[in-house]
Amino acid sequence: MEQNSPIMQLIPFIAVAAIFYFLLIRPQQKQVKETKKMLEALKPGDRVMTRGGMLGVITALKEEEVELEIAKGVKAIFTRSAVGTVLNQPVPAQTK
Numbered sequence: 191m192e193q194n195s196p197i198m199q200l201i202p203f204i205a206v207a208a209i210f211y212f213l214l215i216r217p218q219q220k221q222v223k224e225t226k227k228m229l230e231a232l233k234p235g236d237r238v239m240t241r242g243g244m245l246g247v248i249t250a251l252k253e254e255e256v257e258l259e260i261a262k263g264v265k266a267i268f269t270r271s272a273v274g275t276v277l278n279q280p281v282p283a284q285t286k
Contacts, residue, residue: 229270232256241274 232238236248238258246258249265256268 228276229273232270232273232276237277238273239275239277240268240272242272244268245277 232248232251234248234250237245238248238256239245240258244258244260244266246260246266248256249259250257254270256270256273257265258268259265
């Protein structure tokens with residue numbers, strides 16, 4: 191009976207590690223970079239949705255805080271990391 195060399199025994203482990211890298215680790219790193227870029231690009235007037243599902247318009251920005259107007263005259267303060275998505279819908283003009 192022929193014995194496998196130690197290198198041949200390592201090939202399956204190396205293949206599994208490569209699969210994990212390309213299917214799990216690399217896409218997650220890309221998503222983290224995109225999220226960081228999105229959070230840095232926030233500006234007043236952007237319509238956003240928080241990770242909790244709250245919709246609002248950014249009225250003010252600080253270092254790590256975002257002030258959202260969630261209803262007419264109602265403002266709430268969130269951390270930047272609480273913003274999940276920037277919505278591309280224009281803010282409707284408010285009429286009195």
